[in-house]
Amino acid sequence: MKVLAILYKGHDAARDEPRLLGTVENKLGIEEWLTSQGHELIVSDDKEGAGSDFHNHIKDAEILITTPFHPGYLTKELFAEAKHLKLCVTAGVGSDHIDLNAAIEHGVQVLEVSGSNVVSVAEHVVMSILLLVRNFVPAHEMIERGDWQVSDIARNAYDLEGKVVGTIGAGRIGYRVLQRLLPFQTKELLYYDYAPLPEEAAKAVNARRVEDLKEFVSQCDIVTVNCPLHEGTKGLINEELLKSFKKGAWIVNTARGAIVDKDAVAAALKSGHINGYAGDVWNVQPAPKDHPWRTMKNPLGAGNGMVPHYSGTTLDAQARYAAGTKTIIENYFSGKDQEAQNIIVGKKGYETKASKNGAELWSPPKTQTVNNPKN
Numbered sequence: 001m002k003v004l005a006i007l008y009k010g011h012d013a014a015r016d017e018p019r020l021l022g023t024v025e026n027k028l029g030i031e032e033w034l035t036s037q038g039h040e041l042i043v044s045d046d047k048e049g050a051g052s053d054f055h056n057h058i059k060d061a062e063i064l065i066t067t068p069f070h071p072g073y074l075t076k077e078l079f080a081e082a083k084h085l086k087l088c089v090t091a092g093v094g095s096d097h098i099d100l101n102a103a104i105e106h107g108v109q110v111l112e113v114s115g116s117n118v119v120s121v122a123e124h125v126v127m128s129i130l131l132l133v134r135n136f137v138p139a140h141e142m143i144e145r146g147d148w149q150v151s152d153i154a155r156n157a158y159d160l161e162g163k164v165v166g167t168i169g170a171g172r173i174g175y176r177v178l179q180r181l182l183p184f185q186t187k188e189l190l191y192y193d194y195a196p197l198p199e200e201a202a203k204a205v206n207a208r209r210v211e212d213l214k215e216f217v218s219q220c221d222i223v224t225v226n227c228p229l230h231e232g233t234k235g236l237i238n239e240e241l242l243k244s245f246k247k248g249a250w251i252v253n254t255a256r257g258a259i260v261d262k263d264a265v266a267a268a269l270k271s272g273h274i275n276g277y278a279g280d281v282w283n284v285q286p287a288p289k290d291h292p293w294r295t296m297k298n299p300l301g302a303g304n305g306m307v308p309h310y311s312g313t314t315l316d317a318q319a320r321y322a323a324g325t326k327t328i329i330e331n332y333f334s335g336k337d338q339e340a341q342n343i344i345v346g347k348k349g350y351e352t353k354a355s356k357n358g359a360e361l362w363s364p365p366k367t368q369t370v371n372n373p374k375n
Helices: 011-016 031-035 053-057 076-081 100-105 118-133 136-145 150-154 172-184 199-205 213-219 262-271 315-334
Strands: 002-006 040-044 063-066 087-090 109-112 164-168 188-192 207-209 222-225 249-253 274-279 304-306 343-346
Touching: 002 053, 031 040, 040 053, 063 315, 076 100, 087 315, 100 109, 100 343, 118 136, 118 172, 118 222, 118 249, 118 274, 118 304, 118 315, 136 150, 164 172, 164 213, 172 188, 172 199, 188 213, 199 207, 262 274
Parallel strands: 002 040, 002 063, 063 087, 087 109, 164 188, 164 222, 188 207, 222 249, 249 274, 274 304
Antiparallel strands: 109 343
16 A cells, blocks of 8 residues: 655654654654565655656555645646555645645545644643743844844833733634633633534633634734634634724734735735734745745834644654654554544545544634624
8 A cells, every 4th residue: 555645854853863754754653663564655754746756656655644734735637547546544624725625525534633632732832821921032143133122122122921922723722822821810800603612611711712713813912823724714813804903903824824815914014014923824835935924024123933743843843743643543443433532534525523623623704794604
């Protein structure tokens, strides 16, 4: 059986650090296990274009392993060529790089390692909030330059205490963000989600639900995006919605880059309507060198907290999603039932208990002017 894995290259870092399991070099730690059973494992980062390893090997692979950090985009057209494909495994969380409707049409199961990186991402969210609010990045850059002008930094540095923070999506990641913000004594914690949290869960984090999206963002000093990407959330934060944000608000997005209109956000930051934007997800990955999010700044030359997509691929997270990937494939080999929480597309189609991007299946309320997803 051929197993194809599209992962990112680790180069010297992967050779020096064997715990970088999610790399081409270290192959999720499953090469010996697979080959000892007579299976073939093909691992590559070459995923773009008709002549790529991805396009060539998908034609006769039975299992495809992908990752959100270097996604191999499995389109409807590629599904038509993948005559032997039976199982897609996302080493991590978030399978929006796979055409799920095409998977159903071709009878291909899609699974991911649900919950493997929810703590990792939630911690990154809190870090990103702090580095924006405290104006950390330009302060550090000043030190690297050999300069020292405290007033240039302090004029745009604030405390997190006393601010209103809201999450779009209150699933596994969004809820953990709320939990981690409790000690900061914010003015209020808000959430926007299609379904309310259980009463006890909401009380535990002292969070208030706001059902209208424009009303929600208008109340927040900081908005963090923690919902999955699908047809109902693509472009959710666009030029029109940004008009409802508080002037000087900060946005953190570790969910998916395409949930946000890249040009609208860059323009809002440049004008000073928003004070900062941080995250690690991009609408295309790897991001082009001329992507506006690489260099965008607010009028004070600050407000950019963008990094490569790594929040969910810490060494701890890699250990979890590598082990989870192996378990999913083991279950497939033996015919054992998969864990329900890991199933995005099962043998009979969409699984309602599946999770996307570390949150419960999420959709905006019907009262909003965005499309409802087909779950």
